[in-house]
Amino acid sequence: ETGVTQTPRHLVMGMTNKKSLKCEQHLGHNAMYWYKQSAKKPLELMFVYNFKEQTENNSVPSRFSPECPNSSHLFLHLHTLQPEDSALYLCASSHHLYEREATEAFFGQGTRLTVV
Amino acid sequence: GNSVTQMEGPVTLSEEAFLTINCTYTATGYPSLFWYVQYPGEGLQLLLKATKADDKGSNKGFEATYRKETTSFHLEKGSVQVSDSAVYFCALSDLAGNQFYFGTGTSLTVIP
Numbered sequence: 001e002t003g004v005t006q007t008p009r010h011l012v013m014g015m016t017n018k019k020s021l022k023c024e025q026h027l028g029h030n031a032m033y034w035y036k037q038s039a040k041k042p043l044e045l046m047f048v049y050n051f052k053e054q055t056e057n058n059s060v061p062s063r064f065s066p067e068c069p070n071s072s073h074l075f076l077h078l079h080t081l082q083p084e085d086s087a088l089y090l091c092a093s094s095h096h097l098y099e100r101e102a103t104e105a106f107f108g109q110g111t112r113l114t115v116v
Numbered sequence: 117g118n119s120v121t122q123m124e125g126p127v128t129l130s131e132e133a134f135l136t137i138n139c140t141y142t143a144t145g146y147p148s149l150f151w152y153v154q155y156p157g158e159g160l161q162l163l164l165k166a167t168k169a170d171d172k173g174s175n176k177g178f179e180a181t182y183r184k185e186t187t188s189f190h191l192e193k194g195s196v197q198v199s200d201s202a203v204y205f206c207a208l209s210d211l212a213g214n215q216f217y218f219g220t221g222t223s224l225t226v227i228p
Binding site for chain 1: 148219
């Protein structure tokens with residue numbers, strides 16, 4: 001248990017569906033991250049939020065839409081996905097690196113997404 | 117820029133063998149360095165970290181030393197167990213961009 005909770009753990013969705021992934025942390029962190037982990041590929045950073053503001057968007061297609069309503073919650077809204085979007089989506093949080101230089105990222109268990 | 121390079125896997129070892137997984141990095145400034153472990157079906161868990169040159173991180177028999185002169189942070193364990201089978205990721209944190217950079221991961225399988 002890392003203190004970062006992701007729901008659902010597994011999700012199967014059709015290409016025309018709309019769904020959302022949820023991430024929650026109560027560690028007092030001010031930075032939250034979405035990563036995509038595909039088989040045989042490096043971990044891909046998708047989005048970074050610092051103090052609820054999006055500070056990084058790594059050329060992610062618009063069919064992925066993040067939302068950070070407060071420092072404890074992060075969502076990833078999904079619509080009209082493609083089969084190649086099937087992957088493990090990981091949420092992480094940390095103290096803002098300017099606050100604590102040696103902070104580490106804490107990861108949730110991930111959502112295994114399958115697009116059919 | 118920042119990047120992390122770690123040895124390709126997969127690595128297969130017999131129980132009680134010595135483990136080394138190489139990791140080198142490129143960074144602007146003075147990053148903190150980390151090793152994470154990922155068990156099947158799970159997220160990444162912090163295994164150990166080091167925050168400055170010559171620091172040694174250690175946990176559960178694993179060790180890694182922050183070597184600034186060789187820009188390396190190699191992971192070692194003297195005697196691996198079957199339960200150590202997992203994927204290991206080397207990572208660094210970048211203060212300027214408030215990001216973490218991960219290596220590609222090294223899969224370790226330990227056989228009895």
